[in-house]
Amino acid sequence: MCEAKNNLSILVLISGKGSNLQAIIDAIERQELAVDIRAVISNRPEAAGLLRAKVANINHHCIDSKSFTHRNHFDQELIAIIDSYQPDLVVLAGFMRILSDEFVRRYHAKLINLHPSLLPKFKGLDTHQRALDAGEQQCGASIHFVTAELDGGPVFLQTRLNISKQDTASNLALRLSPFEHKLLVKALDMISKNKIRLDNKVLYCDNKVLLQPLQI
Numbered sequence: 001m002c003e004a005k006n007n008l009s010i011l012v013l014i015s016g017k018g019s020n021l022q023a024i025i026d027a028i029e030r031q032e033l034a035v036d037i038r039a040v041i042s043n044r045p046e047a048a049g050l051l052r053a054k055v056a057n058i059n060h061h062c063i064d065s066k067s068f069t070h071r072n073h074f075d076q077e078l079i080a081i082i083d084s085y086q087p088d089l090v091v092l093a094g095f096m097r098i099l100s101d102e103f104v105r106r107y108h109a110k111l112i113n114l115h116p117s118l119l120p121k122f123k124g125l126d127t128h129q130r131a132l133d134a135g136e137q138q139c140g141a142s143i144h145f146v147t148a149e150l151d152g153g154p155v156f157l158q159t160r161l162n163i164s165k166q167d168t169a170s171n172l173a174l175r176l177s178p179f180e181h182k183l184l185v186k187a188l189d190m191i192s193k194n195k196i197r198l199d200n201k202v203l204y205c206d207n208k209v210l211l212q213p214l215q216i
């Protein structure tokens with residue numbers, strides 16, 4: 001993939017299918033997103049997203065988290081690879097691993113996560129089942145800057161979907177997936193255009209304080 005000067009450079013962390021990574025790759029190829037993917041890193045060797053990176057000719061690495069007994073050692077290895085690419089932003093796109101405080105501090109305001117719920121509701125795992133169990137009318141996905149609190153960093157963009165009586169957790173995940181793709185591409189577009197930034201724990205959109213997440 002050719003790299004233009006001044007584009008936002010990103011590094012994408014994945015653990016699985018990589019459909020969100022693919023959405024970024026496709027948007028770049030359609031020239032709808034002025035972002036360069038410096039590299040993709042998976043913590044799971046079987047992640048299909050690694051193949052997507054290979055096909056798109058993007059640098060890709062696997063650091064198998066199962067082969068580390070200490071969380072910090074895994075994170076140190078991750079930091080070494082990330083820093084060798086010097087990205088402007090690290091993107092957690094289906095990265096199913098909790099990162100250490102040290103890691104989060106190092107990439108403060110340069111680390112975003114896609115989470116499959118309408119945060120602050122349903123932090124953590126099994127978000128769709130928990131939304132169904134709670135009788136929610138809507139589910140959705142959020143993009144937030146990552147802080148030391150799990151899924152607790154400032155949220156700047158969300159997408160939502162009405163839940164119907166027939167919905168199950170798995171079909172909600174399926175229905176939500178194309179919305180997540182648009183959401184992540186939109187978030188990257190906004191950051192690449194300097195529309196969104198986190199400064200001293202405060203979110204700004206177009207240089208005005210953003211008090212509520214934007215909805216798409």
Ligand code: GRF
Pocket residue numbers: 014015016017018019020021049093094095114115116141177180
């Ligand atoms: C997405 O649904 C995301 O919300 C969740 O994991 C999934 C990753 O999907 N955290 P993919 O690997 O990008 O296809």
